[in-house]
Amino acid sequence: MSLPVLEPCPCLIGGEWRDITGVNASAVHNPSTGQTIAETPMCTAEQANAAIEAAAAALPQWKETPPVERARVLFRFKILLEANSEKIARCITRENGKTLLESQGDLRRGIEMVEFACGAPSLLTGETLENIARGIDCETVRQPLGVCVGITPFNFPAMIPLWMYPLALVCGNTFVLKPSEKVPLTAITIARLLEEAGIPRGAFNLVHGGRECVSALITHPKVRAISFVGSTPVGRYIFETGTRHGKRVQANGGAKNYVVIMPDADLENSTRGVIEGAFGCAGERCMASSTALLVSDAGKAVLPSLRQAATSLKVGPTDRDPQPDVGPLITREHRDRVAGLIETGANEGAKIVSDGRAIRVDNAPNGFFLGPTILDEVQSKMTVAREEIFGPVLNVMRMDDLDAAIATVNCSAYGNGASIFTRSGKAAREFKHRVKAGMVGINIGVPASMAWFPFSGWSDSFFGELHMQGKEGVQFFTEQKVVTSRWFGEEEGSIWSNR
Numbered sequence: 001m002s003l004p005v006l007e008p009c010p011c012l013i014g015g016e017w018r019d020i021t022g023v024n025a026s027a028v029h030n031p032s033t034g035q036t037i038a039e040t041p042m043c044t045a046e047q048a049n050a051a052i053e054a055a056a057a058a059l060p061q062w063k064e065t066p067p068v069e070r071a072r073v074l075f076r077f078k079i080l081l082e083a084n085s086e087k088i089a090r091c092i093t094r095e096n097g098k099t100l101l102e103s104q105g106d107l108r109r110g111i112e113m114v115e116f117a118c119g120a121p122s123l124l125t126g127e128t129l130e131n132i133a134r135g136i137d138c139e140t141v142r143q144p145l146g147v148c149v150g151i152t153p154f155n156f157p158a159m160i161p162l163w164m165y166p167l168a169l170v171c172g173n174t175f176v177l178k179p180s181e182k183v184p185l186t187a188i189t190i191a192r193l194l195e196e197a198g199i200p201r202g203a204f205n206l207v208h209g210g211r212e213c214v215s216a217l218i219t220h221p222k223v224r225a226i227s228f229v230g231s232t233p234v235g236r237y238i239f240e241t242g243t244r245h246g247k248r249v250q251a252n253g254g255a256k257n258y259v260v261i262m263p264d265a266d267l268e269n270s271t272r273g274v275i276e277g278a279f280g281c282a283g284e285r286c287m288a289s290s291t292a293l294l295v296s297d298a299g300k301a302v303l304p305s306l307r308q309a310a311t312s313l314k315v316g317p318t319d320r321d322p323q324p325d326v327g328p329l330i331t332r333e334h335r336d337r338v339a340g341l342i343e344t345g346a347n348e349g350a351k352i353v354s355d356g357r358a359i360r361v362d363n364a365p366n367g368f369f370l371g372p373t374i375l376d377e378v379q380s381k382m383t384v385a386r387e388e389i390f391g392p393v394l395n396v397m398r399m400d401d402l403d404a405a406i407a408t409v410n411c412s413a414y415g416n417g418a419s420i421f422t423r424s425g426k427a428a429r430e431f432k433h434r435v436k437a438g439m440v441g442i443n444i445g446v447p448a449s450m451a452w453f454p455f456s457g458w459s460d461s462f463f464g465e466l467h468m469q470g471k472e473g474v475q476f477f478t479e480q481k482v483v484t485s486r487w488f489g490e491e492e493g494s495i496w497s498n499r
């Protein structure tokens with residue numbers, strides 16, 4: 001039997017695509033088949049440093065390029081992303097396991113971030129107050145920081161890197177991206193399009209790897225800012241190490257999100273919201289609706305409805321047609337970890353209403369599948385209630401009233417998203433005001449904010465001051481200068497002095 005041909009996994013350093021050999025490698029799988037499709041080189045500190053030096057060398061020219069011209073590169077990039085969307089979506093599906101529809105959605109959200117960044121000439125304008133004191137004018141100017149670094153997770157291979165570098169670049173910074181070693185191919189495919197769009201050599205660089213590579217990137221003296229998305233322990237480490245080395249850091253961490261269903265909620269809409277939120281992307285979403293809080297007698301109708309919807313979802317391989325509703329998890333180890341957590345939940349007293357561990361996918365026996373699972377009667381102290389599961393598992397908790405539901409949400413260590421389904425404006429308003437979460441949904445299962453607004457996690461879901469996306473993103477990638485000026489002498493334009 002012939003071995004499958006592995007896809008190349010090069011780094012981009014100073015405008016050169018380099019195959020890195022002689023280092024450890026991490027296997028990339030097609031989660032639908034379990035086959036190895038590539039090997040990610042685990043770059044050493046030396047390769048990470050070379051990428052930083054290349055970004056530093058490209059900085060003087062790129063930061064002096066007018067914002068309008070920088071934005072034009074991104075306009076071309078957006079057009080290329082759209083023209084290649086089918087190819088990119090297939091690449092995401094192949095290495096991440098999302099359904100093709102979900103992969104298109106991943107890319108669409110990323111393209112929106114490029115669209116936002118195309119507005120740089122407006123986003124970067126400063127403010128002026130003429131004659132702030134007699135004969136004195138004051139203005140603010142936004143300038144790039146310098147070399148910025150991005151470290152990204154496996155679950156949105158297109159969108160999350162695109163949260164970072166389009167905005168960083170259009171603000172005049174240069175960039176080094178280190179995507180997840182589990183999904184390097186999408187990052188490479190998209191980087192080739194950025195090159196084609198005309199990004200100058202060295203302004204954007206791509207390296208692969210793990211701990212050693214990341215450690216070099218986040219401590220290098222020429223790096224000014226770090227954007228990180230991933231799990232909470234790694235996010236906390238990146239934030240603490242980066243800030244200790246004087247960097248500006250924004251680090252998005254893990255999550256545990258709640259959906260409150262009030263007794264007056266529309267049954268069909270709330271069921272759809274929870275099911276899509278819990279099982280879409282196989283639950284591998286930082287905004288997944290991982291816990292449904294059923295208030296008062298909402299459970300009577302909602303639980304059977306959730307169970308019926310969950311068991312009717314089709315689970316299967318995503319790299320061929322017909323497309324399933326739920327694809328595989330990212331690795332065999334992760335699938336086994338999630339299955340183990342279901343067992344732990346049952347051992348600690350949760351009731352399994354729908355058990356995805358029993359799923360068999362005949363046409364893809366080696367894929368990393370787990371079916372939609374619902375655990376009822378979950379209590380706050382249980383492992384499944386405290387730990388991020390990051391798989392197709394929905395916890396159900398019973399609440400006496402809205403107060404109890406809000407208190408449960410507010411006890412969580414995380415604070416990414418929280419939603420309510422209700423017909424009552426009063427309940428929605430109270431929830432919106434009191435709940436401790438950075439992104440709040442009203443009759444929306446996954447209230448992930450779009451490119452024009454900050455992706456606004458709280459508590460252990462975020463470390464830093466300025467979030468990604470929106471105007472906060474622009475502030476993160478720039479520093480502000482305040483210029484106070486006075487001119488002397490008639491010929492120099494001192495229009496105030498003789499009045």
Ligand code: NAD
Pocket residue numbers: 151152153154155156160178179180181209210211214215229230231232234235252253254255285286388390416455457461
């Ligand atoms: P992860 O933390 O394992 O990895 C994220 C990145 O950090 C990867 O590039 C990885 O190579 C690197 N990394 C991992 N361990 C490291 C270490 N010890 N030292 C240095 N670098 C290290 O996360 P993941 O499994 O790829 O992604 C899933 C996690 O990401 C979940 O917790 C999810 O909630 C979170 N996430 C959060 C958001 C958000 O916006 N809050 C969005 C997407 C995913």
